[in-house]
Amino acid sequence: MTNFVLVAGAWLGAWAWDEVAAELRTGGHDVHPLTLTGLAERQGEPAPGQQTHVEDIVAEVARLDLRDVVLVGHSYSGVPVGQAAVRIGDRLSRVVLVDANVPVDGESFLSGWPSDEVRAAISKNDGFWPPLTADEFAGQGLTDEQTARLVAGATPHPGATLTGPAVMPRPLSEVPGTYVKCLLDGDEPWGAAVDLFKSGHWNLVSMDTGHWPMFSQPHDLARILHRSVTAP
DSSP, X not given: OOEEEEEOOTTOOGGGGHHHHHHHHHTTOEEEEEOOTTSGGGTTSSOOOHHHHHHHHHHHHHHTTOOSEEEEEEGGGHHHHHHHHTTSGGGEEEEEXXXXXXXXXXXXTTTTSOOHHHHXXXXXXXXXXXXXXXXXXXXXXXXXXXXXXXXXXXXXXXXXXXXXXXXXXXXXXXSOEEEEEEGGGOSSOOTTHXXXXXXXXXXXXXXXXXXXXXXXXXXXXXXXHHHHTTOO
16 A cells, blocks of 8 residues: 655645545545644744754654655655655655755755745745745646635745755665656756656656646646556
């Protein structure tokens, strides 16, 4: 039995996976959406750093004694998910990164792309990155209803998790994985994601939608996750 552990990106919690999780369960999988410390229903907990979010994932796998684990990370959460993947050993079956950042040892989520505006926003908002407005989700393949749901559920993201360095004892390219590229957010994977495919352990899947496919195309995303279980 495959165990999917689903971790959404910045501002989001386990709730973001509701439609995807329901379809995966219908397909016979066990599914464990996870809210990271400081987000959604976990707002108000002690302010986390990058390694807090890594430990959230590792601890959940251990707490539930999961085996044959597919770790799924979207956007920001690719950074803690990737670190957790190399820590959980033979419990891991595969990593799936959904339009996600890839962890690099010693670098943060904000490394490698123009992030001055994000850093300034964190500084102005008491150490939190404020969620996007409805207008900022334009062009991402979302209906008005989907955008409204995203905006209503989003919560400020703890800034220290974005600026703390990743700890990678070995590259993520050494574990089997699938990278899902959302084409409305750019045609090709960028940054450290490019290096994943050089090892032969990763494959690339594209979706004709924007950066939040769990909202814009949840059924298609669920099918991709289901197929990842049998990927070479």
